[in-house]
Amino acid sequence: MSPIRDDLTLLRDRRFAALFGARTLSMLGLAFAPVALAFGVLALPGADAGTLSVVVAAEAIPHVLGLLLGGVVADRYPRRLVMFTGECLSLTAWAGIGTMLLTGWAPLPALCGFAVLTGLAGAVVWPVLSGIIPEVAPREHFQAANALLAVGANVARITGLVSAGAVVVLVGPGWALISAALVYACAAVFAWRIGATPRPGHQGGTSAVAELREGWHEFSSRQWLWVVVAQFALLVLAWQGAHTVLGPVVAKAELGGAAAWSAILTGEAVGMLIGVVIALRIRPRRPILVGVLLTATTALPYLLLGVGAPLPWIVIGGFLMGLGMDVFNVLWQTTMQREVPPEALSRVASYDAFGSMVFGPVGVLLAGPAAVYLGARQALLVCAGLIVASALLALLSREVRTLRAPDRVTPVVEGEYSPPVDPVG
Known part of the structure; x- marks a missing residue:
């Protein structure tokens, strides 16, 4: 097969x-x-x-x-x-x-x-x-x-x-x-x-605060994990401002309005589809390193908008952004599932999502004043620079650069997968 x-x-x-x-x-x-x-x-x-x-x-x-x-x-x-x-x-x-x-x-x-x-x-x-x-x-x-x-x-x-x-x-x-x-x-x-699946490790008997502390320990003890989440706190701050405010402003003023912005979003969506097809096939030995490098593609459409590039080039930038981010997402989720104990995985994922998204609203609030004082195109260049800088800072972490994936294992027996038996029935 x-x-x-x-x-x-x-x-x-x-x-x-x-x-x-x-x-x-x-x-x-x-x-x-x-x-x-x-x-x-x-x-x-x-x-x-x-x-x-x-x-x-x-x-x-x-x-x-x-x-x-x-x-x-x-x-x-x-x-x-x-x-x-x-x-x-x-x-x-x-x-x-x-x-x-x-x-x-x-x-x-x-x-x-x-x-x-x-x-x-x-x-x-x-x-x-x-x-x-x-x-x-x-x-x-x-x-x-x-x-x-x-x-x-x-x-x-x-x-x-x-x-x-x-x-x-x-x-x-x-x-x-x-x-x-x-x-x-x-x-x-x-x-x-x-259908029925094994219950996670905790089934009551400890407080939510204690379980949050345990989840925090699993999260904070892995440098590659918290470094990339810190990267995304900065990336999402810049992305939210660029994507929800500054990009549409420039599209309306210089590219013809909603149709142009829709074309950019369509390019992103097509890139995301192609990205997950690629993610089905690639098996990088250093998935976090590859993923972090791909996050820099998020800056492309905003960089191109900022320098006044023609619309087709910006659509291509959106395509590459969607492709890069979806390959990253697959590699990221897979690495977490391999490296984090299953009984703590959802708590670690919640710290990941919270830390990545927490400054997003700040980016939206700052985008309006930035457009007024700097100009929308200049503000987009600042956002693109922050996105690239966040990736470069993440690469300073040794674990981000060196964490290796296990060799691919070929299953011996084909058929429906049976998860581990719940020890408490």
């Missing part, structure tokens, strides 16, 4: 196929629902951009703040059940907002309350995704499992972004959000179908 066919046999495994379905549908809802939410909120009487920002903030803040607790929950309880609960929270939230938009009764506090649920759902589901791979795939297929999940997620993301606007126009934002809720309902069904 060829290596790629060997990897694709994962999709014939009942547990992994169910996880693939749950993750893909969840990403479809995640890409689809925010577009419908934005148009639905802005269409409310008296609503404006400030109203939408309050609702979005009500989702974003609990998402970031809830990540650490989500890691504790995902390491304490069966991860299939935690994932199912998260999808049900999203189902409830989007169905609630959709119903309010359809009935015309949509007070801001109620909208924010349901938005909080969506943020908590994300905080619960994200740490599960790293921890559940060792429960449904053999060790030699961790990288293939992560890559296949990324393929499904990227296809779903593109489908959601492309279809959301059309659905909102055809049936209205209320029904569009009800449709998103149905997508999450299907995701919950697939999550439940993952």
Whole structure:
């Protein structure tokens, strides 16, 4: 059997196929629902951009703040059940907002309350995704499992972004959000179908604070891990400002507006798809070194925007950014799953996500003043410089440069993977 066919046999495994379905549908809802939410909120009487920002903030803040607790929950309880609960929270939230938009009764506090649920759902589901791979795939297929999940997620993301606007126009934002809720309902069904897997190491008896301390020990004791998370704290700060504020400003002023920005985002999305296909095949001996080098490609579209390059070149820069970041993501997740004990994996993933994202809102807040005082193009050059500098600083770590992956192991027996037996039954 060829290596790629060997990897694709994962999709014939009942547990992994169910996880693939749950993750893909969840990403479809995640890409689809925010577009419908934005148009639905802005269409409310008296609503404006400030109203939408309050609702979005009500989702974003609990998402970031809830990540650490989500890691504790995902390491304490069966991860299939935690994932199912998260999808049900999203189902409830989007169905609630959709119903309010359809009935015309949509007070801001109620909208924010349901938005909080969506943020908590994300905080619960994200740490599960790293921890559940060792429960449904053999060790030699961790990288293939992560890559296949990324393929499904990227296809779903593109489908959601492309279809959301059309659905909102055809049936209205209320029904569009009800449709998103149905997508999450299907995701919950697939999550439940993952079936029984071993419980993580902690099943009660210790406090959440104690378990967070244990997770912190696992996180902080690995230099390669916390160095790259520190790198991403700086990278995401620059990326958020460039991607959400400065890039669209320059696209509108100099490249013709939304169509140009959409072309850049499409280039990024295509790059992400190609990236995960590449990630299925490559097996670098030093995955973190290769991954960190690839993160520097994130600077390309913002560098090209800053120097006033033609749109086709910027689209190519977006393509290379998407490709580089998705190869990095697969290598990163795979390395964590190999190096971190399974019973602590979700907590470590939550520290990873929290540390990487914590300064993102700061980047958004700084982008506006930077555009005013420096000019949008000059501010984009600063962001590109910060992204490259973050990668160079990470390479100063010896562990980042030298951590080696194990040799690829060929499984002796083909067939459905059986995870380790739960010692407590």
